[in-house]
Amino acid sequence: MVHADASDFAQVLGNKDAVYAQILEECTALLEGQRNWVCNLANAACLLWHGLKSLDRPSGAVNWAGFYVIDHRDSTQLILGPFHGKVACQVIKLGRGVCGQAASMAKSTLVKDVHAHPDHIACDSETNSELVVPIIRTSDRKVVGVVDIDCADKEGFDEGDKDAIEKLARLLADACDWDV
DSSP states (O other): OOOGGGGOOGGGTTOHHHHHHHHHHHHHHHHTTOOBHHHHHHHHHHHHHHHHHTSOTTGGGEEEEEEEEEETTEEEEEEEEEEEESOOOSEEETTSHHHHHHHHHTOOEEESOGGGSTTOOOSSTTOOEEEEEEEEETTTTEEEEEEEEEESSTTOOOHHHHHHHHHHHHHHHHHSBOOO
């Protein structure tokens, strides 16, 4: 059984590649034998938050890490899923904001300055950059949700972050029983 120490990143402190490798390794272990999406996304949000917070700026300035999922009652919107950070928008229409656009286009979106993004939804005024990656179920290529991470620094995320979060999204896509 995976222990709470899974979210201790002291061994890889300051090495972003090693932090992401640990996030993926620990998440893989936590997913074993568990298909509930709420449970799995809650643990993944915890790993993301603690992993990114263990890094120097800009990654360490993450101020939100979590998920939005397609609402099984209304497939035209995302609803708030498990996360770490300040309270967040509960509902986002597909096509609106960075999350809704990434979900509707099924495409990762890296925004280096959210204030320059024409349709950014400001859930937290301290956010200056954002990375959103769709979670696409392999069996039917359906978007079931998004991974969303925000940073208090401009240019808080780069292509390396995008690549790592896309790996996490692929891992979660087929490890969960989705209600959508």
